[in-house]
Amino acid sequence: MTALTAESLSRMPARSVRALIREGRWSAPTSGLSLGHAQANMIVLPQDWAYDFLLYATRNPRACPILDVTEAGDPEPRLIAPGADVRTDLPRYRVWRDGELVGEPSDIRSEWRGDLVAFMIGCSFSFESALLDAGVPVRHIEEGVNVPMYLTSVRCVPAGRFSGNMVMSMRPIPHRQVVTAVTCTARFPAVHGAPMHVGNPEAIGVRDISRPDFGDPVTIKPGETPVFWACGVTPQAAVMRSRPPFAITHAPGHMFIADRRDSDYAVF
Numbered sequence: 001m002t003a004l005t006a007e008s009l010s011r012m013p014a015r016s017v018r019a020l021i022r023e024g025r026w027s028a029p030t031s032g033l034s035l036g037h038a039q040a041n042m043i044v045l046p047q048d049w050a051y052d053f054l055l056y057a058t059r060n061p062r063a064c065p066i067l068d069v070t071e072a073g074d075p076e077p078r079l080i081a082p083g084a085d086v087r088t089d090l091p092r093y094r095v096w097r098d099g100e101l102v103g104e105p106s107d108i109r110s111e112w113r114g115d116l117v118a119f120m121i122g123c124s125f126s127f128e129s130a131l132l133d134a135g136v137p138v139r140h141i142e143e144g145v146n147v148p149m150y151l152t153s154v155r156c157v158p159a160g161r162f163s164g165n166m167v168m169s170m171r172p173i174p175h176r177q178v179v180t181a182v183t184c185t186a187r188f189p190a191v192h193g194a195p196m197h198v199g200n201p202e203a204i205g206v207r208d209i210s211r212p213d214f215g216d217p218v219t220i221k222p223g224e225t226p227v228f229w230a231c232g233v234t235p236q237a238a239v240m241r242s243r244p245p246f247a248i249t250h251a252p253g254h255m256f257i258a259d260r261r262d263s264d265y266a267v268f
Contacts, residue, residue, distance in 0.1 A: 006144065009033045014081070014257040018089040021257075027091045027106055029146040029215075029253035031125050031138075038191065038262050039255040040067050040077075040120040041232025042086060043239070044108075044248035047072045050117040052160030056238065057119065059157040063166050063234035065122035065190050067258070073114035080258040086118045092251035094236070099243030108248055116248075121232040122191035123255050124169050126262050130184045136177050139218040146253035147171070148212035149231050153205025154196070156234065164238035167213070168196055168204065168228040172220040181227055190265040197228040204228065214252040 004026055009017055014037040020026045030039060045053055050072075057064035068079040075087045087109045095103040095111055105111075124147075128138050140147045147169045154166040173181045178198060186194035201209045209226060210217050214233055220226060239247050250256065 006032045006141075010035050014259050017257050018081070018084055021091050022085070022088045024106060030091065030255040030257060031128065031147060031253065032141045034257050035129050036261055036263075038067070038080070038258045038260045038265060039123040039125040040080065040258055041123050041235070042090065042118060042120055042250045042256055043235040044086070044116050044118045045244060046246055047115045047117055049161065049244045052162050053119060053235070056156070056159035056162040057121070059159050060166075060234070062192060062196065062230040063156060064232065065192065066119055067122050067190065067260075068120040070118040072117050075112065075118065077118065077120050077256070077258075080120060080260045081256070082259070084256075086120075086256065087112050090250050090254055090256050092254040094249045094251050096239050096244070096247040096249065098245055099240050104251055111248060120256060120258075121235065122265070123232050124185075124192045124229045125255060126191035126265065127185045127188045129262055130187065131181060134180050134184050136173060136181050136184065139172050140216070143218055145216035145218060147215050148217055149214035149233050149252055150201075150206045150228070151213045151237055152228075156238070161244070162238045162242045164234070164241040166196070167231040167233040167237050169215075169231040170209070170212070170226050170228050172218065172224040173227045174224050178225055178227060185229065187266045187268060188262070189267060191262075192230045192232070195227050196230050199225055201226055
């Protein structure tokens with residue numbers, strides 16, 4: 001059997017990559033896979049908590065841009081990938097009880113219940129094709145690691161029982177290409193859009209950029225600026241702060257790959 005690599009999966013249709021994930025043949029981060037297809041973060045909550053999260057997402061659209069919401073008990077994300085199954089089609093999940101992480105399975109069918117609602121949230125992996133097309137380097141793809149993500153000091157707007165600080169992903173950008181990176185990503189507000197911060201990490205509470213809270217560190221070369229985008233791991237920070245009795249999320253960097261194209265979310 002031919003070994004699978006991110007490069008071999010980069011031009012594969014989303015449906016085919018999801019099938020490989022469902023079969024257990026891909027368990028690594030999804031950045032760079034099915035280039036041109038949108039990717040999505042996920043949080044699954046009991047229906048009793050779903051409205052509070054919907055309100056939280058509405059008040060914090062940069063960090064939590066909703067692409068799809070499933071019916072209670074239905075694992076099919078009908079808007080972004082008809083026929084897919086959120087219980088099996090992500091490489092790795094996180095299971096939370098009372099705000100504590102209790103497991104990271106590759107399949108959540110045994111955890112699924114009739115009252116669960118899945119929120120599919122825009123992911124910055126979706127605009128990486130635009131960065132690459134513009135000649136802007138994406139370091140975590142170059143180095144074959146997960147994108148670095150940081151829990152910042154930027155507070156989200158509370159809603160219902162949810163509160164917490166924003167998580168941001170970081171990509172080092174050559175100084176001369178920062179404006180290009182900003183304008184490229186600003187076209188995609190449904191998948192986090194333009195950066196939240198450019199430059200000094202300490203200004204957003206990041207004390208050691210070499211030690212991300214989620215994901216992996218990447219090389220920052222001389223002549224490069226750290227650029228930070230709002231990140232769909234923000235709901236996980238809210239879960240840790242707000243402690244719902246039960247939740248399931250994607251593992252950071254291990255996304256749902258949608259049938260929808262990146263271009264579907266471009267605004268100009």
